Amino acid sequence: MQTGNGNPTMKDVAREAGVALGTVSKVVNGIPVGEPYKEKVEAAVKKLNYRVNNYAKGLKSSQTYIIQVIVPNLVNPFFATLVHYIYRELARRGYKMLLGETDSDPEMEQESVFLAEQQKVDGIICLSYNPKLQAPEKVPLISIDRYFGARIPCVSCDNYGGGRLAAEMLVENGCRNLAFLRIGSSLTNEPNKRKDGFVNGCEGLGVPYTMKIVDDYTPYAEFEKFLQEHYHGGKLDFDGIFCVTDSLAYQIVGTLKEMKVRVPEDVQVIGFDGIRQFGDMDYFCSTIVQPVEEMAEQCVQMVLEKDAAKKPALVCLPVRYAKGGTTRV
């Protein structure tokens, strides 16, 4: 017999078991209680199919065991994979995930953060490039890939080292003239590090390089134009290309094929991210692999960490090179 028509409450369980409300609460939360009481309560719980109401619990204890995860979208396999691993880490610790897609729109990003606060989540893991993003005051926020200042811990991969590694691998594969291609908001400084690392690598190795850098709203055709301009006498001016993401690399390889430039024979291409086809098959291209799994683990660990002293301002995880068919080795 229950109160009203809703689900059974602790009150119902207490009545059914013939004990007091507080006793039920204790049993449910694993707080020691006399054995006979415990048994009676457990029997009643089972009989009524009682489940605690997380909303009442959250209201009372102001702990919701929910983490908000904010990413641009799930359509890009890099973000999807990231969310996948974050989910796994959260689930392992008994946390649930509230998802937010923003399409990289600063307004949506801010909105998502507001929503998270209002939803009383226990923390936020956010992949945003919005420089003006206002972090909440009372809920811990971990940023992925963007450093907002010492107050907000950031987890990223070694973008600089990755850029340099790309240059090194191309040269090691026999390239003598390199190019760097990048698309994306100029606000995002992490991809800039990829460029800086690449430049550093080229200069360290004494290899000449060209660059083509455009913003998010530039049509892809701009790259086709760039490639055409550097195409003379049946061959390209460069024999190695580093693209800022696998996605761009994939497109570039397509364009090169149309131009009858052979990959990797005539020109070798390296991307960045290390995403695989269908998640676990081949790499789309030779690439600098981000340690997605470790990044996810770091994010979760840090967002749940109460001790601020244990939260470094910036965690930078190592990348590695993977061959994917667009380089010789």
Added chain:
Amino acid sequence: MQTGNGNPTMKDVAREAGVALGTVSKVVNGIPVGEPYKEKVEAAVKKLNYRVNNYAKGLKSSQTYIIQVIVPNLVNPFFATLVHYIYRELARRGYKMLLGETDSDPEMEQESVFLAEQQKVDGIICLSYNPKLQAPEKVPLISIDRYFGARIPCVSCDNYGGGRLAAEMLVENGCRNLAFLRIGSSLTNEPNKRKDGFVNGCEGLGVPYTMKIVDDYTPYAEFEKFLQEHYHGGKLDFDGIFCVTDSLAYQIVGTLKEMKVRVPEDVQVIGFDGIRQFGDMDYFCSTIVQPVEEMAEQCVQMVLEKDAAKKPALVCLPVRYAKGGTTRV
């Protein structure tokens, strides 16, 4: 001035504005109230940076504006895309998304449903093949791609028609000997419909066909063996292959390349799902495209629909064919 050290509450706003608690609630919820009161409240809200506490709200109103979405994983781009569109539809209606990944493990699926109930979500959209899945009694659940019976509305694409369309397209492209390849749990009857439709298509057109059907735990090598067995005198016994998913088609094409069988010259391949590289670029292969966007819209619309009469037991959405480089046309 606030009570305690937490966030400001309606009480604080009421005190600040010099009005009663109920008045604040009305203003916040857009219920008409005298203009001067409204202004005072709004000023106080802004001044204190007040935000309603969704947990208190949810407790009281038992409406949380959260939908739980349960999928096997996000690593497979088909699921990721589905979640993406569901998210968009939910957000458009002011709903939030609690995400659940299950890895297709029946235990995790059940757990996810329990969690959703406990979390007092307003509804569940679930992609599960667990035949024994126990649906909750009080929270509406929409199933994707699996029909659990009339009590649980199901949204799926026209798998049968898709299978037939695949056969038709292969034949239209000049194929005269077809094969059907499938991997997956024998419990899942929707992919079986793809097979049935394919068989129906072949028989209607009077074209011979072979089939290779294995369960989830069979290593991929089994397909390689199958192809080898049907490889005589430098060519395959069939010139058209229908794979139950794009993912499988992608692998098969790889194997064919290794065997020096040319695609689409020697054999043409059609997959199923219609997922694109990086979400919006080329199709992985020629394919039967699921109307993911419409499916997402249907799911959301139905899960939020209060009127049971408006919830058909089974919604079946049309598929279409898309060329993706593994067929001639």
Added chain:
DNA sequence: TTGTATGCGTTATCAT
């Protein structure tokens, strides 16, 4: 060790 009573922040009912 068990039971009782209060309050978490809202909504909604009911007098005013």
Added chain:
DNA sequence: ATGATAACGCATACAA
């Protein structure tokens, strides 16, 4: 139209 007050379901301090 506005303001006081009682739930919502649970946790917990406190009393027994």
